[in-house]
Amino acid sequence: MEARVGAGFLKALERLDGDVGDALEPRLRDMIRLRVSHLNGCHHSIRLHSESLAKSGARPDLISALARPARQIRPGLVTDGESAALRLAEVLTDAPRALEQEAREQAGAWFNGTQVGAIVEVVALTNAWNRVMRGMD
Template sequence: MIPRLDNPSALFPAGFKAMVALEQALAQAIDPELLELVKLRASQINGCAFCIYMHTTDLRKRGVDEMKLYLLNAWRDSYLFSERERAALAWTEALTRVADDGAPDDAYNALAEQFSEEERVQLTFAIGAINVWNRLQIGFHVAHPPRGAAMRSDAA
């Protein structure tokens, strides 16, 4: 894949700065493992190799069970995910695929059973943010780094 731009963040620093500020706020608000699972699942759906690489790496650093990473795209059929994670992942899928079915009541109701109003807003912002990052990386053909290379953790 050939990158379309050398450094998109330099061309709109205010936009990237705002995204990084949002990421920092989300990191303070949401359980880190749950946040990374949400980011990884949205990135899988969108096919963003850069973000899949980044969030898989971040989850491994957090010590998440490898099997949980392997089964994330089949979370509905796995006992490894808590009810809270299931609700967040269902909401992630609904909003990432919003053109398919909108935001179905069943996904929202499951979310409401597990999360407070404030947490629902925070998760919805997180899902929106990762979808923006996915579109930036995919749109500009940003490749993931070579295996084992360090990644900036303030993006995507």
């Protein structure tokens, strides 16, 4: 059976999507969205965010590296701050709760409270989109 999500719900997600993560650089927002989409196995979103990063000038090796855990990304491909943001995104998406404090503290070394909150926003909304898209496949 094909799932049909209400148009109002999709419009609400779209409106929210335009309002989250403004405290972050667009490239980092897209990197987080792509990493989270890989964790969730959402092929539609993986393609969408890979294309967005490519259009913004991201190198192909960076785009492909985001399929791996942040701690396994080749040194120099991402900044230490980007790595911390990606690690927090991973922990918020798919890791035991015990790791959240450590990941928040690591991200807090590179980002202010508003920016860490923006990372949380981007992760939450990307997770919502991934689940909607996978649920409708």
